[in-house]
Amino acid sequence: MSxxxxxxxxxxxxGLSNSFGEQIIHEGLDLEVKRGEILGVVGGSGTGKSVLxxxxxxxxxxxxxxxxxxxxxxxxxxxxxxxxxxxxxxxxFQGAALFSTLxxxxxxxxxxxxxxxxxxxxxxxxxxxxxxxxxGLDPDAGPKYPAELSGGMRKRAGIARALALDPELxxxxxxxxxxxxxxxxxxxxxxxxxxxxxxxxxxxxxxxLDTLWTICDRVAVLSDRKVVAVGTIPELLAxxxxxxxxxxxxxxxxAAEEAVEAEEAREAAAAEGEAER
Amino acid sequence: MSLPMSNVARFSESVEEGRRVLRFHGDxxxxxxxxxxxxxxxxxxxxxxxxxxxxxxxxxxGAWLVHRTAKERGGEIVGAKNGVAVLLRQVAKADQPVKVxxxxxxALTRVLDEIGSATILASQTMLxxxxxxxxxxxxxxxxxxxxxxxxxxxxxxxFEVVGVHAFGIIGLMSFLVGIVIAQQGATQLRQxxxxxxxxxxxxxxxxxxxxxxxxxxxxxxxSGSSFAAQLGxxxxxxxxxxxxxxxxxxxxxxxxxxxFATVSMMPLLAFYAAIVSIIGGGMFxxxxxxxxxxxxxxxxxxxxPMTDLWQLLVKAPMFGFIIAITxxxxxxxxxxxxxxxxxxxxxxxxxxxxxxxxxxxxxxxFFTSVGWL
Numbered sequence: 001m002s003x004x005x006x007x008x009x010x011x012x013x014x015g016l017s018n019s020f021g022e023q024i025i026h027e028g029l030d031l032e033v034k035r036g037e038i039l040g041v042v043g044g045s046g047t048g049k050s051v052l053x054x055x056x057x058x059x060x061x062x063x064x065x066x067x068x069x070x071x072x073x074x075x076x077x078x079x080x081x082x083x084x085x086x087x088x089x090x091x092x093f094q095g096a097a098l099f100s101t102l103x104x105x106x107x108x109x110x111x112x113x114x115x116x117x118x119x120x121x122x123x124x125x126x127x128x129x130x131x132x133x134x135x136g137l138d139p140d141a142g143p144k145y146p147a148e149l150s151g152g153m154r155k156r157a158g159i160a161r162a163l164a165l166d167p168e169l170x171x172x173x174x175x176x177x178x179x180x181x182x183x184x185x186x187x188x189x190x191x192x193x194x195x196x197x198x199x200x201x202x203x204x205x206x207x208x209l210d211t212l213w214t215i216c217d218r219v220a221v222l223s224d225r226k227v228v229a230v231g232t233i234p235e236l237l238a239x240x241x242x243x244x245x246x247x248x249x250x251x252x253x254x255a256a257e258e259a260v261e262a263e264e265a266r267e268a269a270a271a272e273g274e275a276e277r
Numbered sequence: 278m279s280l281p282m283s284n285v286a287r288f289s290e291s292v293e294e295g296r297r298v299l300r301f302h303g304d305x306x307x308x309x310x311x312x313x314x315x316x317x318x319x320x321x322x323x324x325x326x327x328x329x330x331x332x333x334x335x336x337x338x339g340a341w342l343v344h345r346t347a348k349e350r351g352g353e354i355v356g357a358k359n360g361v362a363v364l365l366r367q368v369a370k371a372d373q374p375v376k377v378x379x380x381x382x383x384a385l386t387r388v389l390d391e392i393g394s395a396t397i398l399a400s401q402t403m404l405x406x407x408x409x410x411x412x413x414x415x416x417x418x419x420x421x422x423x424x425x426x427x428x429x430x431x432x433x434x435x436f437e438v439v440g441v442h443a444f445g446i447i448g449l450m451s452f453l454v455g456i457v458i459a460q461q462g463a464t465q466l467r468q469x470x471x472x473x474x475x476x477x478x479x480x481x482x483x484x485x486x487x488x489x490x491x492x493x494x495x496x497x498x499x500s501g502s503s504f505a506a507q508l509g510x511x512x513x514x515x516x517x518x519x520x521x522x523x524x525x526x527x528x529x530x531x532x533x534x535x536x537f538a539t540v541s542m543m544p545l546l547a548f549y550a551a552i553v554s555i556i557g558g559g560m561f562x563x564x565x566x567x568x569x570x571x572x573x574x575x576x577x578x579x580x581x582p583m584t585d586l587w588q589l590l591v592k593a594p595m596f597g598f599i600i601a602i603t604x605x606x607x608x609x610x611x612x613x614x615x616x617x618x619x620x621x622x623x624x625x626x627x628x629x630x631x632x633x634x635x636x637x638x639x640x641x642x643f644f645t646s647v648g649w650l
Binding site: 101103105116119122125126127128130131132133134139140142147165193197198 | 306308310314315318336337338341342360363364367370373374375380614615
């Protein structure tokens with residue numbers, strides 16, 4: 001991602017306010033996501049991480065504020081403009097949100113059929129097939145229905161559908177929640193690989209400290225109804241914010257940090273060994 | 278979005294050093310593929326050189342098309358730059374035999390299979406319903422032995438939902454049904470100059486049959502379905518399992534109050550429906566046929582025997598019982614997913630109404646033979 005000058009802003013949120021009845025979720029929230037980065041979004045339960053995502057993708061009409069995706073103001077855009085934006089993003093919902101009456105392969109084909117009705121059946125099947133393998137599903141998962149899949153497999157099928165159009169922007173809502181550590185690590189790896197190959201921008205809501213440490217370029221912290229800080233984790237740690245300190249410096253946070261440090265040390269040692277030789 | 282022509286994916290064919298070369302240009306990305314897939318599929322011959330050096334952007338679908346052509350036509354890919362090479366490697370790695378569609382079973386076996394499964398399902402449902410009935414009786418017995426466990430609050434709450442909230446809709450429905458019977462009956466009876474017998478028709482059919490039957494159908498639609506949906510979603514959310522582990526019997530806490538409330542509300546609702554239906558019919562007689570209300574009331578009192586009311590009061594709780602138990606039973610059968618809740622709810626209503634009508638037919642024969650004409 002070595003582009004000249006300032007990287008392009010893919011998502012820009014300005015002055016976003018959301019409330020449900022008396023309960024105010026966001027108040028004057030600002031956030032920018034740059035092209036090609038993996039942005040982690042963290043925050044305590046009920047701080048409105050999912051609501052923020054829903055506001056960006058147009059499922060939640062905010063009380064106030066502006067949301068731009070690919071430079072299109074999604075709140076005021078015409079339907080045709082919105083369709084053009086929808087072609088360029090993929091979304092993985094928390095519960096995967098697969099269509100339960102369709103098989104996994106058919107689920108993957110839904111966005112392709114919707115946006116590119118002229119693709120041949122044969123190509124559709126082939127695309128579904130390689131996407132299924134790419135996200136690490138069993139080759140025989142294609143004809144299965146979502147009810148026949150485990151939670152982790154459903155998430156993978158969901159990401160296969162989100163990736164069907166080779167989007168430029170990927171929204172992931174707690175992708176590793178409910179996965180075993182091995183599955184979660186594989187998922188992290190998958191996201192990084194996809195980002196590196198396709199130049200994806202990833203908007204990632206997560207509570208998984210390992211995910212945050214290993215794959216996120218920057219982390220946005222939601223607290224007190226707004227984004228209180230955005231930056232790399234070391235930058236965040238330098239801040240004097242109680243919640244951030246507790247979040248990353250708690251026992252779980254430290255364990256994840258140590259794991260990353262150990263990994264880096266190993267890599268550095270290996271690199272040194274090569275250099276000596 | 279306007280696409281500059283130079284970016285549209287395309288390829289040119291040429292012969293260089295005795296080999297056929299396909300040179301790809303433009304962006305090999307999904308929005309710009311255009312007719313490229315069709316053109317590639319129509320290519321004839323084998324042994325191409327696929328030159329991707331001049332490709333602009335590429336996504337996995339573009340990479341797949343190049344990879345597939347190379348694989349099927351025995352081609353060789355040249356000129357892949359870094360990013361493109363990675364993508365091609367990636368799709369090559371993902372190129373595994375994947376089953377996309379379920380294999381359809383042969384038609385004959387499928388028909389037999391469906392008949393068989395439907396039969397098994399029907400008998401399982403009947404057995405299950407019977408077992409559920411038994412389990413309910415057992416827990417009813419336990420509650421009677423320990424009356425402290427009688428959940429009075431839950432029952433009263435159900436009274437409100439099943440009974441009080443149904444008053445409006447059942448009243449309106451019965452009123453209209455009364456008018457319709459009166460109007461239809463009057464048209465037919467007028468031919469014999471026996472218009473006054475419309476009162477008999479309204480009074481007896483409302484009390485004996487229509488009041489209770491229409492109420493049962495309405496309660497099945499309102500409460501039977503909601504029981505199935507409530508219990509079904511509680512089972513999905515593992516609330517029922519949680520209850521068991523805490524030591525609360527779901528039978529006692531969920532099913533009994535609903536059954537008890539429906540059984541006790543049904544006679545009241547059915548009686549109310551019959552009265553409102555008679556009032557509706559009376560209104561029609563007054564306005565449409567010119568029979569004054571006083572005559573209507575007197576005649577109604579004369580022609581409706583007490584046994585008609587007994588019939589209503591015997592049938593109504595039985596119907597309520599059937600509706601409540603099918604609703605609760607179907608709800609407790611939910612295992613898999615939210616879709617099943619919908620299916621089970623439908624089944625609960627259909628089964629409830631069906632069983633009510635079957636039972637009503639039995640009652641009609643029975644009451645006739647015991648002389649309650």
